[in-house]
Amino acid sequence: MASGGGSSDAELQRGFKTLAVTRPDPAAAVYEVRLNRPAQRNALSPEAFAEIPRAMSLLDRLPAARAVVLSASGPHFCAGIELGGPGNPLAAPLARGADPAAAAEGLRRAILDMQAALTAVELCRKPVIAAVHGACVGGGVDLVAACDIRYCSKDATFVLKEVDMAIVADLGALQRLPGIVGYGNVADLALTGRRITALEAKEIGLVSRVFDSKQELDAGVAKIAKEISEKSAWAVMGTKAVLLRSRDITVEQGLEHVATWNAGMMKSNDLMEAIKAFVEKRKPVFSKL
Numbered sequence: 132m133a134s135g136g137g138s139s140d141a142e143l144q145r146g147f148k149t150l151a152v153t154r155p156d157p158a159a160a161v162y163e164v165r166l167n168r169p170a171q172r173n174a175l176s177p178e179a180f181a182e183i184p185r186a187m188s189l190l191d192r193l194p195a196a197r198a199v200v201l202s203a204s205g206p207h208f209c210a211g212i213e214l215g216g217p218g219n220p221l222a223a224p225l226a227r228g229a230d231p232a233a234a235a236e237g238l239r240r241a242i243l244d245m246q247a248a249l250t251a252v253e254l255c256r257k258p259v260i261a262a263v264h265g266a267c268v269g270g271g272v273d274l275v276a277a278c279d280i281r282y283c284s285k286d287a288t289f290v291l292k293e294v295d296m297a298i299v300a301d302l303g304a305l306q307r308l309p310g311i312v313g314y315g316n317v318a319d320l321a322l323t324g325r326r327i328t329a330l331e332a333k334e335i336g337l338v339s340r341v342f343d344s345k346q347e348l349d350a351g352v353a354k355i356a357k358e359i360s361e362k363s364a365w366a367v368m369g370t371k372a373v374l375l376r377s378r379d380i381t382v383e384q385g386l387e388h389v390a391t392w393n394a395g396m397m398k399s400n401d402l403m404e405a406i407k408a409f410v411e412k413r414k415p416v417f418s419k420l
């Protein structure tokens with residue numbers, strides 16, 4: 132991949148109000164996107180919905196980013212959509228009440244835009260690892276459902292609260308979670324609106340690992356992200372692309388897709404290097420993006 136669009140660390144730091152986008156360890160090709168409105172418990176405002184896709188798109192194009200960690204500042208991961216006042220992303224379309232059709236179309240557009248903001252996590256070709264601590268509510272669950280890997284600390288809780296807000300969850304949880312935790316578990320969470328602990332989240336497969344504390348979560352996730360970032364970027368991005376595509380098509384179509392993918396990508400220098408390193412009994416050094 133060419134340096135692609137000229138994204139730089141300076142550009143990444145600049146201009147984000149609801150997120151902190153950083154490269155915590157200069158020796159690792161790992162970037163962190165941190166939800167950064169701790170006083171509001173990282174509730175998702177219209178600004179956050181604008182910044183999340185911008186950050187994901189920048190990291191997608193940034194050669195130095197080979198894995199992304201999605202974390203949060205403060206006592207909780209995310210309090211869901213910002214409720215109340217003009218900060219509610221649906222406030223403006225809801226206020227366009229004079230013509231019900233205009234209000235409905237405005238709401239539909241606003242919901243589609245918010246969905247697209249979270250889908251940007253999936254569209255980022257680099258793997259995105261969610262590191263969840265404290266409460267993860269409503270839209271926060273939609274957000275982590277769009278990540279590739281989910282880890283949490285023991286204090287984490289998860290709740291699909293929309294049913295108790297008298298709405299249908301509409302930002303991806305109902306579409307993405309069945310493939311992650313199974314239909315029955317999503318139906319249980321979405322219809323009851325009950326809060327589950329980290330241990331139950333692990334039991335149903337919502338998270339794949341639980342760390343004892345936030346500190347251990349941060350250290351553990353940084354280590355895993357670094358390990359992923361040191362693998363062949365073509366293999367890592369290809370695995371994400373093939374997994375996501377295979378989720379939405381038949382097994383037969385998925386096998387066809389991966390055959391075509393590998394027919395092109397097996398010409399990579401990284402494969403030759405992996406074989407050479409195996410023969411020479413050393414760690415492979417893969418190409419930069």
Ligand SMILES: CC/C=C\C=C\CC(=O)SCCNC(=O)CCNC(=O)[C@H](O)C(C)(C)COP(=O)(O)OP(=O)(O)OC[C@H]1O[C@@H](n2cnc3c(N)ncnc32)[C@H](O)[C@@H]1OP(=O)(O)O
Pocket residue numbers: 170171172174175206207209210211212213214215219221266268269270271292293296298
């Ligand atoms: C029209 C759109 C309709 C529905 C959309 C649904 C999608 C969803 O996301 S549903 C889920 C909505 N979210 C919630 O119901 C969560 C509400 N928050 C909480 O349950 C708690 O705040 C907490 C996350 C468990 C954290 O508890 P605690 O640490 O005790 O903090 P608090 O004192 O409750 O809050 C501190 C501060 O943050 C403000 N805040 C919290 N959540 C939100 C939010 N979602 N939107 C806006 N603001 C929020 C809270 O009001 C406090 O503000 P102060 O100014 O300090 O009072």
